[in-house]
Amino acid sequence: MTEADFVPSRYPNDVDSGKTSWKSPSNIALVKYWGKREHQIPANPSISFTLDVCATTTSVSYTKLGEGASDFSFDFRFGGRPKDEFKPKIRTFFARVEKYLPFLRQYHLLIESSNSFPHSSGIASSASSMSALALCLMDLEKQLDPSIDDGFFIKKASFLARLGSGSACRSVQGPIVEWGDHDEMAHSSNLYGVPFSGEVHSVFKNYQDTVLLVDKGEKQVSSTVGHGLMKDHPFALRRFEQAHHNLGRLKSIFAEGDLDGFMAVVESEALTLHAMMMTSMPYFILMRPNTLEIVNRIWDFRRATGLNVCFTLDAGANVHVLYPEHEKAQIERFIKDELAVFCQNGQYIQDSVGLGAQRL
Numbered sequence: 490m491t492e493a494d495f496v497p498s499r500y501p502n503d504v505d506s507g508k509t510s511w512k513s514p515s516n517i518a519l520v521k522y523w524g525k526r527e528h529q530i531p532a533n534p535s536i537s538f539t540l541d542v543c544a545t546t547t548s549v550s551y552t553k554l555g556e557g558a559s560d561f562s563f564d565f566r567f568g569g570r571p572k573d574e575f576k577p578k579i580r581t582f583f584a585r586v587e588k589y590l591p592f593l594r595q596y597h598l599l600i601e602s603s604n605s606f607p608h609s610s611g612i613a614s615s616a617s618s619m620s621a622l623a624l625c626l627m628d629l630e631k632q633l634d635p636s637i638d639d640g641f642f643i644k645k646a647s648f649l650a651r652l653g654s655g656s657a658c659r660s661v662q663g664p665i666v667e668w669g670d671h672d673e674m675a676h677s678s679n680l681y682g683v684p685f686s687g688e689v690h691s692v693f694k695n696y697q698d699t700v701l702l703v704d705k706g707e708k709q710v711s712s713t714v715g716h717g718l719m720k721d722h723p724f725a726l727r728r729f730e731q732a733h734h735n736l737g738r739l740k741s742i743f744a745e746g747d748l749d750g751f752m753a754v755v756e757s758e759a760l761t762l763h764a765m766m767m768t769s770m771p772y773f774i775l776m777r778p779n780t781l782e783i784v785n786r787i788w789d790f791r792r793a794t795g796l797n798v799c800f801t802l803d804a805g806a807n808v809h810v811l812y813p814e815h816e817k818a819q820i821e822r823f824i825k826d827e828l829a830v831f832c833q834n835g836q837y838i839q840d841s842v843g844l845g846a847q848r849l
């Protein structure tokens with residue numbers, strides 16, 4: 490499919506008002522998206538586990554305006570309160586998607602959002618929030634054109650979410666989602682995420698992710714700036730090749746249930762992401778001393794017990810601890826006894842792989 494396939498022709502229906510709500514999860518990348526081209530096209534393919542507990546719930550109430558407005562007409566509330574500081578990001582999103590949703594200026598939208606995870610926990614909420622908003626807008630489009638089928642609905646929601654925030658396109662579906670052209674991935678696309686269609690061994694079913702909240706402060710570097718620094722990065726091309734290679738490896742790792750291979754690829758991807766930040770100009774260290782304490786303790790525990798626990802990182806100091814469900818009891822105890830002390834206020838979130846967004 491191409492971008493043009495997402496530009497609608499005339500809508501058959503007229504809709505005055507209504508309301509729709511979606512709950513969309515966050516996701517954690519195993520092979521990382523870091524670097525992009527114009528129009529939110531990723532510099533390399535990525536793959537993620539969709540999460541379950543960490544999610545954004547968004548409702549959109551829409552009312553048709555008398556005449557089309559010169560600007561987008563919307564209000565945004567977060568956790569029940571007006572949140573005007575988020576409006577510029579939403580306006581930018583609307584400007585990017587207007588070509589694909591030409592009804593946008595004809596409605597006033599009241600957007601009400603809340604997150605399941607603690608506010609400013611340092612967990613990327615752009616993925617879950619942009620995905621939830623894109624799905625709500627697709628509901629309105631489906632009212633205007635009921636012939637839209639489920640397959641197109643989901644694909645276009647992911648396509649729109651990508652234009653809001655790249656990683657958001659991987660939050661629409663689950664449990665494992667791939668985004669970006671890749672030779673060995675059937676149906677892969679730079680335009681939207683697709684559920685991983687390869688074989689997945691049962692050991693990866695319901696995989697666990699405990700999110701350790703190491704630093705709940707504001708991000709030092711926005712993701713958009715971080716992606717931008719890959720443009721003139723001396724190691725960029727080699728890194729993009731490596732992501733293709735790692736994605737290919739994961740395909741057979743998932744099929745074979747190769748936990749050693751999984752842990753090696755995932756940890757290497759996390760450290761490579763941070764290595765890219767440390768070697769960009771300007772350079773950043775987003776890990777904190779407690780991030781490294783946790784990494785070392787995970788390695789010590791893995792060596793001592795032979796359990797299949799590993800970590801991955803986002804563009805921040807928090808640590809995602811990944812492990813198979815059948816080892817949950819022992820690893821949860823280890824986290825509580827030995828890792829929680831390195832979290833801000835001892836806080837962490839017990840999550841696992843989920844199935845994607847839900848209409849409420």
Ligand code: 2P0
Nearest residue numbers: 518521522654655656712713803804
């Ligand atoms: C990822 N991250 O694959 C990577 C790994 C963070 C670390 O995608 O500029 O918020 O909105 O497209 O999606 C975070 O970047 O960036 C991200 P934009 P996004 O999940």
